[in-house]
Amino acid sequence: MKLEGRVALVTGAGRGIGRAISLAMAWEGADIVVNDINGQAAESVAGEVRALGRQSLAVVADVTNGAQVKEMVQQTIVKFGKLDVLVNNAGYFGAAWFMDTSEEDWDRLIDLNLKAVLICCKAALGEMIPRGAGRIVNISSDAGRVGTGAQGAYSAAKGGVITFTKTLAREMARYRINVNTVAPGVVDTDLTQAIGASNPRLVEGMAKGIPWRRLARPEDIAGAVVFLATDDADSEVRVVVTAFNDLGPGSAASRSAHVYPVGNVVALANLAWRCNTTVNLDLVKVALWTRPADAVTFGNGCTGRIGRIEVDTWTYDALKTVNASANAAHDLVVESGYAACHDRLPANHQDGWQSMGGARITVRNFVWACGDMLDPFAEGVAQAVVIARAGAGVTIPTDTVVEHSVLMPGAAHTFAIGESIRSGIRDSVVCPDRTGSTPFVDLGGAVDPIYEAIEEAPESDPRCTSFEAALAWTQS
16 A cells, blocks of 8 residues: 555545545545535545545535635645645636636636635645655646647646646655646536536537547546655656647657656657667657657767657657767667557558667567557558668667567568668567568668577467557566
8 A cells, every 4th residue: 555654635536537636645545634614525535535445524615715724734734734735626617618608707717726726735735845845746637738729728827837846845845745737638527528518519529529529537637646645756767757648749748758757658649769868767658649759859969768658649650769969769678568550540651660870779578569450440551570770870779679579560571680780570470461571571681680489470370460459478
């Protein structure tokens, strides 16, 4: 139990995301103060927490009212003697075009979604700062990062939560208090269902815009919050958490990848590390739907390890190590994972991994599932792995190796190697592409290429027809 002995206050916890967070934290051993404006709902969730063997206090308080929030924190101290974690979850949104809204609408949205966060943080920090310890997790929204139509004031307020969190994190670091934000996309809550009841096509459209074809569940968000409340979030690596249904253009992910100072999970819509730094991450999850960009790019001196990469991409390359200078990625290890290249762009030439630079890069225990081998609706041309120099001035790949992996290509090469040094593939399974051509392509110029312990599996092999079977083999 990673939160054993901790006391957490969760606002807006009577239903939806707040309820899921409360129960998830209780499951990890925390005692929970359940806040909600609805006393019956708060007491109901508090009862669920007690049923898990933890203590709980239900508190009715309006989080936009400073006096009531101070009293709520004081009740927490009287009951439990301390406050370790604050989760600012209470919020509200309404869909209306900006010109159809009033100042009263703005006040309601900004007061509950932004001002309440400031009020609760100040009250909680009054108890945390003297102890020199604490965690604050503010629930924002992807609307606050990219802006959402018909949610002008809501987007502004949630954007304010993100920037306020960054500021507060800097100010509170001296007191060893972590401050983070989680920005969900569309979540299947009672409020979303109410909107769907009056406008089913709107919610259906939201789900279709998400690669997994479903809305997020409250429990999905709770897991990220629990992680940020535990000691696991103290490691000195970098965190960016954003929605998987991000369709927005621009490079917000690459810009913000070096802003958030704690954690070991990266969940992004696209990620470009041109970093001159060391990465040390347990998990990178990327879902890239319509934006024409590579999913994960390493370059400019990236070193270190990534425990696992999980990529679902419908556009360009899944992984790329490339640079046009001598300062390319090097000494980089990816220990496990998969790249699912669905390739929905007609005539697109998509790769599972395109290594066009770098030295001593190893990807092991990995599955590249490309094109129609995975997705019957794939339209592009997808190959599993390419290791070669892209052109004049580009660093030659050196000691770049695929190990204990399964390569499931689309309509192009399984494994192509060109101008490189001591690079190649070993202890791996290669599946035939749909054209039946040779799985290996020599692009010319390879010095001491590596082809060791390779199994050319027939098309009927379960590892070539089942994504799950391929994943299981890489973990064996």
